[in-house]
Amino acid sequence: MIKIINDVDKIGFLRELQKRNAEDYNDVYEVVDKIIEDVRNNKDSAVKKYTLEFDKVSINNIEVTKEEIEEAFNTIDKELLDTIKKSKENIYNFHKRQVNKGFKYKPEGKDIILGQMVNPIDKVGIYVPGGKAAYPSTVLMNAIPAKIAGVNEINMITPPQNDGKIKDSIIVAASLAGVDRIFKVGGAQGVAALAYGTETIPKVYKITGPGNIFVAAAKRKVSGFVGIDMIAGPSEILIIADECANPKYIAADMISQAEHDEMAASILVTESRSLVDKVVKELERQVNLLERKEIIEKSLTNHGAIIVTDSIKECIDIANEIAPEHLELLTVNCFEMYKEIKNAGAIFLGEYSPEPVGDYFAGPNHTLPTSSTAKFSSALCVDDFIKKTSIIYYSKEALNENREDIIRFAENEGLTGHANAVRIREKSI
Amino acid sequence: MIKIINDVDKIGFLRELQKRNAEDYNDVYEVVDKIIEDVRNNKDSAVKKYTLEFDKVSINNIEVTKEEIEEAFNTIDKELLDTIKKSKENIYNFHKRQVNKGFKYKPEGKDIILGQMVNPIDKVGIYVPGGKAAYPSTVLMNAIPAKIAGVNEINMITPPQNDGKIKDSIIVAASLAGVDRIFKVGGAQGVAALAYGTETIPKVYKITGPGNIFVAAAKRKVSGFVGIDMIAGPSEILIIADECANPKYIAADMISQAEHDEMAASILVTESRSLVDKVVKELERQVNLLERKEIIEKSLTNHGAIIVTDSIKECIDIANEIAPEHLELLTVNCFEMYKEIKNAGAIFLGEYSPEPVGDYFAGPNHTLPTSSTAKFSSALCVDDFIKKTSIIYYSKEALNENREDIIRFAENEGLTGHANAVRIREKSI
Incomplete structure (x- = not known):
């Protein structure tokens, strides 16, 4: 199923991996341009038209009502509610440490004042996908940093289900995280509504959050006129493991990444040749037990790899070259090793910190740079929702x-x- | 010459002002795409070909040599050298306050470690325009934050003069600011060389710095594959003045903005009707004394304005709505007023802090958000040259x-x- 890569193929594999990101927006720009123009001109009525066309539902009230929010709190599973609350607390505690207060100073002996004043972005929009990928964790990871930054109006958009409703966990997460208003609209039409405003949906200054190719293309198109966060590519994990690592854990973690999407990449890098066979066997065993078997197999076959190196140093060099979104260090000396890592979105240390700990719960943001962009960019953070103004007095x-x-x-x-x-x-x- | 705007026209003027930014890249994308592809495939030889075509000079050595750097230090005016050194010191002192060291913590009573590790971007490229707009201040404002961030390799590119040389002040500024290598190449070919690498020019992970429409289009094209800074629009100043403000200073400051470029915008907002005539007279008087008279007149006529308001509050609202790149507060209570400003690139307080103090000397960065993007973005800073990696241990x-x-x-x-x-x-x- 999965490729085993020896020295000779390494560079070729890295090149292939990077190509994975080259999504062709040109095919969708034409339709996206038309939608954006239509929403700019016809506002709510265009939004409703596209919601009927793409989401197959006719909506009267674009905005989620107070009653709908109450209903969501009534219907949500109480244990899940409790979990979301704990997760919210952890995310809050991590991100509050990112707050940048600015500075002001008077150079010694001079009648000069210089400074950097920090203000929140006044209005932002958060995009949350619908359907199968309607994740309450997406809501928390976008809204909480915005709230901590002090954003005045947090507007969330998400496409409605076929019954015209929004999943209760999405509404509850939004409400707990401090979202001010929720609108039932997705796709390029949603992005356009946030960028230009409609009768119902306010114009915002920045739009964050993941989405499909139409959402990504629309975000690119409005970028510059409003701010956007990164455009995420397919998800990826790189695991560095030594001979003490548990092959069951490695296989489970590679599979958890692969189940996201056929384009996802799961890569093991190890100098332990004895580990390779064990991991391959575990992959084959575990994949049969899981619901998303078909996606997992395609992802592992097409974009997965086990890279065998001659040294731990080479493992680290490969990680820094790939600059993975998620990096797990399943090594005895992980607390030393992580200091050698220069390029990665997030690093998970040791055998009891699998990626889902970070995806949902630990606190750091799960919106991470993909496709080697960790070489120059970072996880979504409080700084993405503020801006700085210089102060000069002579x-x-x-x-x-x-x-x-x-x-x-x-x-x-x-x-x-x-x-x-x-x-x-x-x-x- | 300049428009005087009363209440009725205000919104119309703001709309016109925002349209000013809508540069049409579509015209240049075709040629830029071709150049990028050519440089990707043919590297140095393509770079040399386009340098001959666009800069009208045949270069053998793309890289500036040690000897050329020594020569620049020998030929530069000694007073100017001293000025550049002082400016460098001020810029360094301001930007070192922006350093973000990251954090690590252990939630109370739990065997969990969470953190945010800060690393510099390993390799960056700085674009410095050539010709008339070859500004040593651009070099300092881009290279110093990169150096403070700890960037390992700072590569600068700038188009050569007709004689195949680079202006001495540009080389000296680069050398003082910590630029590692300087290359004689500009335009889309320079951006492509930095994004993909050639035999001589190293591939970098992020490209910053201003440029003409070809440079801007090339930066947009490679964006995502490498990081880029903002794409700057035409420069702008907004001055809020009260009746105590000196009309001579106001006119001089509006003119200093207007001389940049015919598309530049100089706007005065005041509730003092008596000030208006005095400023108009001063504009007419001063513009005749200056070299760039023609540009200044076109800029003031087409994009300049004096907006008369009914209250100081309205002045502040207009400033927050325009979100100017540069905002001067020529008011008695400027130290109170600046706290009301939510959207601006940089604020200049009081009558002895004209914009050039910030452009060259005071310390804050002069690379500032234009065209209302101060609503969601900030001046270039040390954070633009670092990236953060989350740490998770359970x-x-x-x-x-x-x-x-x-x-x-x-x-x-x-x-x-x-x-x-x-x-x-x-x-x-």
Whole structure:
């Protein structure tokens, strides 16, 4: 089922892996452009039209009502409610440590004040997929950092089910996490509604959250006019394991990644040749026990791999080169090893920290950079919902003291109007 | 020359102002795509070909040599060198306050470790325009935050002059700011070289810095494969002034913005009707004294405005709605007023802090969000050159304690493989 890769093939595999991300948006841009334009012009009526067309449901009230929220709290499984509350608490506790308060200072002996003022983004929109991928964890991971940042209006959109309703766990998670308003709309039409506003749905300044190719293409299209978070590619896990690692755990963790999506990638990197056979056997055994067997097999066959290396150092180099979304270190010395990792979305240490601990519960954000983008980007965080404004104050004396330098710099750059703005202030002194 | 706007026109003006940003990349994407593909395939030879075509110079050595750096230090005006050093010091002192060290914690009474590890982006590329817009300040504002972040390799590209050289102040600024290598290449070919690498130019993970429409289009095209900073629109200033403000200063500051570019916008917002005439007269007087008169007049006529309001509160509301790149508060109570500003790139307080103080010297970054994007984005900063990795450790006991919640969450989301990855670990306990 899964490829075993020796030294010779390694580079070829890495290249193939990176190609996995090259989704072709060109096919969908044409339809997405049309939808965006229609929603800009016809607002709510366009939103309703596309909801009927794509979600097969005719909605009168786009916004989820108070009564619907109460009903969700009544119908939700009480144990699940309790779980969501615990998870919310953990996510809150982690993200509150990300708060950036800005700074202000007076350089010594000078009548100058400089600073960085932090303000929340005033209005944001959160996209939550519907259907099978309607995940309450997505709600928590997007809304809680926005709430901690102090966002004034958190608007959530999610496509309705065939019965015109939203899954109770989604509504409850939104309500607990501090979402202000929930709207029953998805797809490119939902993204367009948030970017431009309709009679019912407010225009926001930033849109975050995952979605299918139409949602991703729409987010790309409105990007720049409003802010967006990263466009996520297929999910991936890389496991570095030593000979002490339990092959059952390794196989279970690779499978848990593979079940997401046929394009997901599960990769084991190890210098232990004896581990390879055991993991392969466990993969074959466990996959037969699971509901999403077909997806798992396709994912493991097409994008999975076991890479055998000559040294632990090579394992680390491969991890840094792949820059995986999720990295598990199933090694005895994981507490030393993680310090060598430069590129990864999240690192899971030791054999009792499987990825689902982070997906749902531990606290760090599960919105992570995929497809090697961990080389230059990071998990969704509180900083994604704030912005910073610089503060500059010079007194008359301070300007006077530095005016020759500023004028000289401006004139070297050929901007005499800039020089003039400083020079004209001299004359009044 | 400049529009005076009363209440009725305000909204119309704001709409026009926002349209200013709608640059049409579609015209240039075709040629940019071709250049990128060519550089990907033919590397240095393609880079040289386009440098001959666009910059009209045939270069043998793409990389600036040690000898050329020495020569630049020999030829540079000594006063200018001193100014660049002072500016570098100020920029360094401001940006070092932005350093984010990450965190690690153990929730009370639990055998759990959670954290956020900060690492620099390993390799970055900085784009510096050539020709008239070859600004040493651009070099400092991009390279210093990268250096403070701990970036391992800072590569700078900039198009050569007709004589095949780079302006001495650009080389000196790069050298002082910690740029590791300088390459004589600009345009889409330069961006492609940084994104994919050539024999001479290393592939980087993120590209920052301003450029013309070809550079902007190329950055958009490679975005996602590598990281990019914001795509800046035309520059803008908004000045809030009260009746005590000096009309000479206001006019000089509006003109200094207007000289950048015909598309630049200079806006005065005031409730003082008596100020308006005085500013108009000063604009007419000062513009005649300056080199870039033609650009200034076009910019002021087409995109400039004086907006007269009924109250200071309305001035603040308009500023927050426009979300200007640069905001000057020429008001007696500027130290109170700035706290009301939610959306602006940088705020300049009082009559002796004209924008050039920030453009060159004070310390905060001059790469600022334009075209209302200050509603959701910020100045270039140290955070743009780092990335964060989450750390998650659960002991056997910690996993055991929380396993039911994690399994419940996974099963609610229909991901039985995720539940299995937790459940399988139970069996061994």
